[in-house]
Amino acid sequence: MARVEALVIGGGATGAGVARDLALRGVEVLLLERGDFCNGASGGNHGMLHSGARYAVKDPGSAADCASESRVLRRIAPYCIEDCGGVFVSLPEDDPTYPDRFERACKSTGVVYSPLTVQEARGIEPELSPEIRSAFSVNDASLDPFALVLGNMESARDAGAKVLNYKSIQSFKVGRGSIDEVIFRDAVTGEADKVKPEVVVNAAGAWAGELAAMARVKLEVQVDKGTMVVIDGRHTRGLVNRLRSPTNGDIVVPNHSSTIIGTTSAPMSRPGPACATKEDVQELSQQATRICPSLAKGRAVRAYAGIRALSPAATGRDASRGYQVVEHSRQGVDNLVSILGGKLTTYRLMAEKTADLACLTLGSTRSGRTAQAPLCEDEGEPHLEGSLQMYSRRIWRKYGPGREKVLAACAQRSRGTEVVCSCEQVLLGELEHFAAHPDVRTLSDLTRRTRAGMGYCQSGMCALQALSSLASRTEQDPKRMLEEFLSERWKGLSPVLEGDQLRQEVLKRYLLTGTYHLSIREGGC
Numbered sequence: 411m412a413r414v415e416a417l418v419i420g421g422g423a424t425g426a427g428v429a430r431d432l433a434l435r436g437v438e439v440l441l442l443e444r445g446d447f448c449n450g451a452s453g454g455n456h457g458m459l460h461s462g463a464r465y466a467v468k469d470p471g472s473a474a475d476c477a478s479e480s481r482v483l484r485r486i487a488p489y490c491i492e493d494c495g496g497v498f499v500s501l502p503e504d505d506p507t508y509p510d511r512f513e514r515a516c517k518s519t520g521v522v523y524s525p526l527t528v529q530e531a532r533g534i535e536p537e538l539s540p541e542i543r544s545a546f547s548v549n550d551a552s553l554d555p556f557a558l559v560l561g562n563m564e565s566a567r568d569a570g571a572k573v574l575n576y577k578s579i580q581s582f583k584v585g586r587g588s589i590d591e592v593i594f595r596d597a598v599t600g601e602a603d604k605v606k607p608e609v610v611v612n613a614a615g616a617w618a619g620e621l622a623a624m625a626r627v628k629l630e631v632q633v634d635k636g637t638m639v640v641i642d643g644r645h646t647r648g649l650v651n652r653l654r655s656p657t658n659g660d661i662v663v664p665n666h667s668s669t670i671i672g673t674t675s676a677p678m679s680r681p682g683p684a685c686a687t688k689e690d691v692q693e694l695s696q697q698a699t700r701i702c703p704s705l706a707k708g709r710a711v712r713a714y715a716g717i718r719a720l721s722p723a724a725t726g727r728d729a730s731r732g733y734q735v736v737e738h739s740r741q742g743v744d745n746l747v748s749i750l751g752g753k754l755t756t757y758r759l760m761a762e763k764t765a766d767l768a769c770l771t772l773g774s775t776r777s778g779r780t781a782q783a784p785l786c787e788d789e790g791e792p793h794l795e796g797s798l799q800m801y802s803r804r805i806w807r808k809y810g811p812g813r814e815k816v817l818a819a820c821a822q823r824s825r826g827t828e829v830v831c832s833c834e835q836v837l838l839g840e841l842e843h844f845a846a847h848p849d850v851r852t853l854s855d856l857t858r859r860t861r862a863g864m865g866y867c868q869s870g871m872c873a874l875q876a877l878s879s880l881a882s883r884t885e886q887d888p889k890r891m892l893e894e895f896l897s898e899r900w901k902g903l904s905p906v907l908e909g910d911q912l913r914q915e916v917l918k919r920y921l922l923t924g925t926y927h928l929s930i931r932e933g934g935c
């Protein structure tokens with residue numbers, strides 16, 4: 411049976427961060443994720459790099475962490491951050507005492523802010539409601555969570571870590587005071603395997619309590635669902651937040667070719683699949699159009715949900731967005747460390763604290779380097795010949811540490827620079843590169859990496875091209891692969907189907923399901 415120094419469970423931002431941190435300290439690491447990377451909250455969030463302002467009044471500890479970590483991330487992972495800034499604005503119905511409290515709280519937590527007149531705010535964001543009463547500018551930014559997590563995985567691998575997706579932890583064999591063996595299964599083939607770790611890091615997000623239970627220790631986790639709506643096109647220049655205590659529909663985030671509206675907060679009794687509902691979409695759209703009325707004219711192309719793992723002290727909006735590193739030796743298991751809560755923005759800090767504790771268990775005194783070590787060296791954009799030059803900046807920003815290989819695939823393959831997803835401007839070379847990658851097993855995996863199919867046609871025009879790139883490399887039935895993919899996309903489409911998006915979907919049905927006699931499951935989660 412294979413032995414490893416550290417086993418990290420969970421392939422979200424936190425797990426990826428822990429694997430990278432430990433690998434950079436010279437620890438032998440294996441990371442196992444039961445789905446594709448970003449299967450949990452790391453693939454179901456707004457992609458907001460928090461300045462800390464959102465939490466300054468209610469959750470100052472979390473605000474201070476966000477303020478300092480957002481500076482670190484700008485330094486180590488600039489490729490996946492769009493530094494577009496943000497504004498906080500209030501409306502006549504909002505608490506008039508909040509702006510003063512907000513300003514005092516930003517000052518005391520180190521959140522960078524600047525008061526704006528209404529005119530200045532509308533100069534920065536022309537689409538803001540004419541009704542806004544007060545405004546501040548802050549250092550929020552837009553962050554691509556997939557690029558961040560995959561960049562961390564790539565960098566962890568470069569540092570020697572073994573990182574595997576589609577490996578689901580089934581059980582632990584607990585001996586005298588420690589986990590002796592971990593049994594896992596390939597989620598696609600069903601094949602079982604075992605590993606003998608010296609230390610186990612539980613970074614399973616909302617599922618962390620289930621993992622702890624496998625080791626017969628208790629870890630309380632509050633599970634909370636949040637929904638987001640994707641509107642086609644960019645409706646604001648930067649991020650727009652409502653200047654009030656966080657509630658539903660008060661965040662607008664420009665992201666690649668779209669605008670994301672978020673979010674809701676609904677406690678769940680246990681972690682499970684989370685889907686957006688029509689009611690969520692209606693509420694989010696109503697609230698967001700109060701701050702940016704032009705969003706009402708935008709076309710909702712998709713809705714999605716993520717689940718948060720919150721500290722058990724309170725529920726929903728009242729729960730802190732801070733994090734907790736739990737060492738389970740007091741409960742009788744010496745080599746298990748769990749990490750819970752936090753934000754995408756603070757993943758690196760959380761990972762560092764967790765790795766510190768894991769190293770203590772291993773008897774290693776090496777300290778972490780992730781606050782200094784960039785995810786990829788910034789040698790500036792490459793100068794390329796021909797049509798690739800036009801696309802290079804986008805590819806450079808999208809893929810971080812893996813960008814050289816993607817660019818090479820586009821340059822070397824025949825038709826590599828042909829655009830195959832016109833909504834998201836994805837090149838055939840990008841699809842072909844990732845289709846050949848051992849991590850990619852499904853069309854959804856290909857979408858997560860390249861963004862093909864994420865635009866307004868929701869894969870109507872590029873699904874067959876993606877299929878032909880992937881199908882030749884797998885033994886799976888291509889028709890089933892396409893049906894699975896379209897059934898998965900349906901979950902995000904069904905809550906927004908009206909007007910132009912409904913017409914678009916009807917066209918897609920004629921093009922794909924009609925021609926190829928596909929059967930699509932029209933269920934929710």
Ligand SMILES: Cc1cc2nc3c(=O)[nH]c(=O)nc-3n(C[C@H](O)[C@H](O)[C@H](O)COP(=O)(O)OP(=O)(O)OC[C@H]3O[C@@H](n4cnc5c(N)ncnc54)[C@H](O)[C@@H]3O)c2cc1C
Nearest residue numbers: 420422423424444450451452455458579615636753754755
């Ligand atoms: C609606 C919403 C909006 C948010 N918006 C923002 C934002 O804009 N900015 C921000 O900074 N933060 C945001 N967050 C918070 C942020 O998304 C999370 O803090 C972060 O993604 C958590 O990452 P994680 O790795 O800890 O958990 P996850 O990403 O949930 O990862 C846990 C992983 O463990 C895996 N796993 C579970 N069980 C097993 C098993 N048995 N075997 C193997 N693997 C397993 C899961 O498949 C999953 O991939 C938001 C969260 C939500 C829910």
